[in-house]
Amino acid sequence: MGEPGNARDGKTRKAARLIDVARLANVSRATAARALGGYGVVTQETQRKVAEAATALDYRVNDLARSMRSGKTLTIGVVVADISNSFTLNSIRGIIDASASAGYQSLVLNTDGDVRREREAIRVLREKRVDGLLVVPASRIEVDHLAGGRGHGAPVVLFDRFIDDLPLDSVITADFEASRAAINLFVQHGHRRIGLLLGTAAHHGHQESEPHDTVSAVRERARGAMAGFADANLTVNSAWVRYAGSVAPTALAAARHLLAQSPRPTAVLAGNEEMLLGALAAAEEIDLTIGQDLSLIGFDDAPWLAVFRPPLSVVQRPTYELGRQAVTLLLSKVEGDRRPNSIVLPATLVSRASVARIGS
Amino acid sequence: MGEPGNARDGKTRKAARLIDVARLANVSRATAARALGGYGVVTQETQRKVAEAATALDYRVNDLARSMRSGKTLTIGVVVADISNSFTLNSIRGIIDASASAGYQSLVLNTDGDVRREREAIRVLREKRVDGLLVVPASRIEVDHLAGGRGHGAPVVLFDRFIDDLPLDSVITADFEASRAAINLFVQHGHRRIGLLLGTAAHHGHQESEPHDTVSAVRERARGAMAGFADANLTVNSAWVRYAGSVAPTALAAARHLLAQSPRPTAVLAGNEEMLLGALAAAEEIDLTIGQDLSLIGFDDAPWLAVFRPPLSVVQRPTYELGRQAVTLLLSKVEGDRRPNSIVLPATLVSRASVARIGS
DNA sequence: CATTTCAATGAGATCGATCTCTTTTTCCAA
DNA sequence: TTGGAAAAAGAGATCGATCTCATTGAAATG
Incomplete structure (x- = not known):
């Protein structure tokens, strides 16, 4: 009683x-x-x-009991490197919509590009017995935690980045081509001093050489740019290339450094939203007018770009669709498809007023 | 065999x-x-x-088995109305950090302000047996799903919004005061024709009267503005007040409508990031210069505001801290604290160049 | 040496839903 | 009225970790 x-x-x-x-x-x-x-x-x-x-x-x-008995959780884990940027946000919408309409829940975890947090996130998701994993890997070196390990067979599909020598499917965009096209556009407008502002993991620093552990997306953009330079018979000035951690202060510092070079680049390709913001802030500081003193191209459309003046040229990527296709691919794996299958979606260069024609 | x-x-x-x-x-x-x-x-x-x-x-x-046996999942559910805006993103960071350091996972689901999706999200999270729920409620009318129901006692804490007559704790900001202060600032700068652009749920339309089901945050901002008008003995011109669904096209339409009034307001308070973007786009369309032809104040700081010119005045809210405190409160409930306890954090009006002084 | 006292380990129940395999019931035809 | 098939429902096992409550064994004490 x-x-x-x-x-x-x-x-x-x-x-x-x-x-x-x-x-x-x-x-x-x-x-x-x-x-x-x-x-x-x-x-x-x-x-x-x-x-x-x-x-x-x-x-x-009780979903726990049901999942335990059935062995399925009808849940996929999504591990992203930076939940704040527009690329990720739109992709996540695509992922959630696609998985929901297939009857799956999505659990989204953020790593801020930190491999330790990524490892932890994947461990947690595996313990929660998700049926599959969509991962934006933070590293191309530390990848042991991506392979499931004995019996932890929840399939993994890489998102926005691939890893050489690792037999994992990936869903990515054609970054090489996009980056090359951006450089070509600069060249067509008469630019010969072109800077590169590439966002890497969220460490706090910036440097001119490619960091040893650079993810494929960034690497492809770098290589695409190099190809663009080669197309125009331009030699690369490494002082105009900057790899920086994707946090606002670092991006700003890197951009300042780039614009303090002499001679200064007349055009800059910014590798992500943070870098674009950094470039804009740095240009403002030394009174460079975008689309006049400095030409700019960024990666990925963001809502604020609709009101920014001058309108900024960007590489537009099919973010939502990328998310959808990633889910489709992952779920086919979940249901037992063993065939390797990677997807590459094209990106579009949207030319707006931020690219100026300069004197011949 | x-x-x-x-x-x-x-x-x-x-x-x-x-x-x-x-x-x-x-x-x-x-x-x-x-x-x-x-x-x-x-x-x-x-x-x-x-x-x-x-x-x-x-x-x-196997976390499923463990949770089933122990009755605890060490997980909290977070149901937000709009995952895209800066307010939510920063809050989520605070929530995740605070819950992680208390040993809890956070599952974040997005509703886009749709009560049906909210109901569904809460159902799913309850089935997954989360230990507690943090909810940004989409409605102040349809709230039955917030009360746990018999034995589904995972405590709920409301985030950024409260609901009258519902005995649920909430963690919010002082929207009334912030909004009033914004109007006061306009008035101090000589404005007497002040517009209000208030973002509501994501329906597709805009209107001048307050929608019946308006969440507390918006309502408080409206009332705060009214108080500000009263402070200055201004009568409200309802043609200058616009409630609009928080999606880009609707925000733009509402802003256009507002700026098409005659006489046109000389200042506009935008209730969230979408409304601010809408106001900027509409102003641009009819060649109004911000900080000159039109004064603007928005809600919540966003990364792009650092590079937007002229610098825009905004109500800054302690988003990250709000998230942290919400988690602290929720976890105290999870551990059995029954005392009602709501938290209100102050907001700060940051005055920048977008508010012009106009002739007396 | 017998007995007490712990330290260390094991056996078995439990959480809640589902699923396989009976068992019971129903209904129709011979 | 009885056989038999089909329909409906029940009993019990199962998923995997944890926890309570024995039980074992060894050291310690008189």
Whole structure:
């Protein structure tokens, strides 16, 4: 007597379980499960009784128990490097919409580009027994945690980045081509001193040489730019190339450094939203007018670009669609497809007023 | 024989369970659990054996089973109305950091301000047996799903919005005061024709009267503005007040409408990031110069505001801190604290060049 | 040496839903 | 009225970790 927690009175007691519903409806657990789950055969009458009992008790299935029994969680894990930027946000919308319409939940975790947090995130998601993983890997070196390990077979699909020598499918955009096209545009407008502002992981510093552990997306953009330079027979001035951690102060510092060179580049390709903001801030500081003293191209459209003047040229990537396709691919893996299959979507260069024609 | 899935060979078989570790280490499940869980008493020797076995088998605990047994998931659910805006993003960072350091995971779901999606999100999270819920409610009318219902006692804390007559704790900012201060600033600069652009749920339309189901944050901002008008003995011109769904096209349409009035307001308070972008776009269309022809104040700082010219005045809210405090409050509820406790953090009006002084 | 006292470990129950395999019931035909 | 098939429902096992409550064994004490 006095034992707390028994479900006698209707007040704030323990949550009703299937067995409580079954008792109230005067049937067995199995029958109650059939009635609620909509499988097997049940009388209309039984169906009604069970449904009534469930309503009366405010029964909600315990997803933990169900997943444990079924071995499926109907959940995918999404591990992104930077949840703040427009690219990721739109991709996530695509991911969530696509997985929801396939009956899957998405759990999104953010790593800020930190491999340790990524490893931790993947561990947690695996412990939660997600059915599949979509990962924007923070490193191309430390990748051991991506391979599932014995029996932890939840398939992994890489998002926006690929890793050489690792047999994982990926869904990416054509960064090389996009970057090359951006450089070509600069060249067509007469630019010959072109700077590169490339955002890398969120370390706090910037440098001129490619960091040893540079993710594919950035590397491809760098290589695409180099190809663009080669197209125009330009030699690369390494003082005009800057790799910087993707946080506002670092981006700003790198941009300042770039614009303090002499001679100063007349055009800058910014590798992501942070770098673009850094370039704009640095240019403002030394009174350079965008689209006049300095030409700019960024990566990825963002809402604020609609009101920024002058309008900025950007590489537009199919973010939402990228997310959708990644989910489709991942779920095919979840359902057992073993064929390797990577997807590359094209990017579009949108030319706006931020690229000026300069004297011949 | 030939049965698939038995864990004999070391290849890609089933994931190791506790019992597999126990067998390999020649101990019972109970002992293995003690050794791995770090509770109870175990010999150094046993500890070593078990640890070795676990490593050898690449054992990972099954969180589903653990949570089921323990009744705790060490997870909180976060249901936000719009994951895209800077306010939410920063808040989420605060929420994630605070909950992580308390040993909790955060599951973030987005509703886009749609009550149906909110209801669904909360249902899913409750089925996943989260220990607590942080919700930015989309409606102040449809709130039945917020109350846990019999035994589904995961506590709920409201975030950024409160609901009258519902005994739920909330963590909000002083929107009334902030809004009033914004109007006061306009008035001090000589403005007497002041427009209001208030963002509501994501329906597609805009109107001059307050929608019946307006969330507290918006309502408080409206009332704060009214108080500001009263402070200056201004009567409200309802043609200068616009409630609009928080999606780009609607925001733009509402802003256009507002600026098409005759006489046209000389100053506009934009209730969120979308409305601010809408106002900027509409002003641009009819060649109004911000900080000259039109004064503007927005809500919440965003990264792009650092490079936008002229610098825009905004109400700055302590987003990250708001998230942290919400988690602290929620976790105290999770651990059984029953005392009602709501938190209001102050907002700061940051005055920048977008507010012009106009002739007396 | 017998007995007490811990330290260390093991056996088995438990969490809640589902699923396989009976068992019971129903209904129709011979 | 009885056999038999089909329909409906029930019993019990299962998923994997944890926790309570024995039980074992060894050291310590008289």
